[in-house]
Amino acid sequence: MQWYGQALAKALNKEIDFDTDVLVVTLHTATYVPNRATHVYVSDLAAELATGLGYTVGGAVMTGKTIVTTAANSWGTSRANSTTYALGDVVRPAAGNGFLYRATNAGTSGATIPVYPTVVGQTVVDGGITWENVGTVITVLDFNDPLWAAPVSFTGMRYAVLSDRTPGTAATQPLLGYTDFTTDQSGAGGEFKIVLSAQGALHIFTP
Numbered sequence: 001m002q003w004y005g006q007a008l009a010k011a012l013n014k015e016i017d018f019d020t021d022v023l024v025v026t027l028h029t030a031t032y033v034p035n036r037a038t039h040v041y042v043s044d045l046a047a048e049l050a051t052g053l054g055y056t057v058g059g060a061v062m063t064g065k066t067i068v069t070t071a072a073n074s075w076g077t078s079r080a081n082s083t084t085y086a087l088g089d090v091v092r093p094a095a096g097n098g099f100l101y102r103a104t105n106a107g108t109s110g111a112t113i114p115v116y117p118t119v120v121g122q123t124v125v126d127g128g129i130t131w132e133n134v135g136t137v138i139t140v141l142d143f144n145d146p147l148w149a150a151p152v153s154f155t156g157m158r159y160a161v162l163s164d165r166t167p168g169t170a171a172t173q174p175l176l177g178y179t180d181f182t183t184d185q186s187g188a189g190g191e192f193k194i195v196l197s198a199q200g201a202l203h204i205f206t207p
Contacts, residue, residue, distance in 0.1 A: 003176070007176045028160075043169075072137065083109050099120075
């Protein structure tokens with residue numbers, strides 16, 4: 001998932017409590033276009049799927065929420081040669097250097113170890129991937145994969161949006177993050193599950 005631009009500020013302002021608030025994922029058509037800079041609250045959303053065909057307006061409540069902070073050299077995924085990585089994947093060097101690196105694109109790493117930059121924000125090209133130095137510590141926010149029980153046959157879903165529904169109204173319920181599936185997704189009659197990254201739903205990096 002990608003963060004909405006003001007989500008962290010809302011958390012620091014005590015508008016979001018990831019552990020205890022009711023967080024939901026709603027599904028939206030391509031008519032809604034996320035704006036990370038200006039979309040802040042649920043009232044900024046549009047084009048949620050209608051109730052029916054396995055979906056209910058208001059989305060699915062997230063369970064199994066966790067927050068885990070890890071130092072770079074203890075991160076579980078080390079970069080490997082000639083390996084496919086997805087956009088946003090985070091790695092550490094196999095011989096830890098105290099920094100983490102995030103893939104700025106999907107691709108395959110090179111056949112030799114790159115020269116890792118040790119300044120936050122700097123990048124290195126590694127075969128078909130560009131790695132960005134993102135800092136020394138990662139905090140992972142995660143929850144169980146969003147699931148809609150069978151039978152699901154809705155069509156035209158393009159975005160999944162994570163929001164906090166505990167505050168009183170749509171105008172005060174903060175948006176946290178969203179996933180763009182790039183093409184419309186549909187149910188096929190069984191259950192519909194959004195499989196989150198094995199590295200967690202949302203990341204916070206500390207330089």
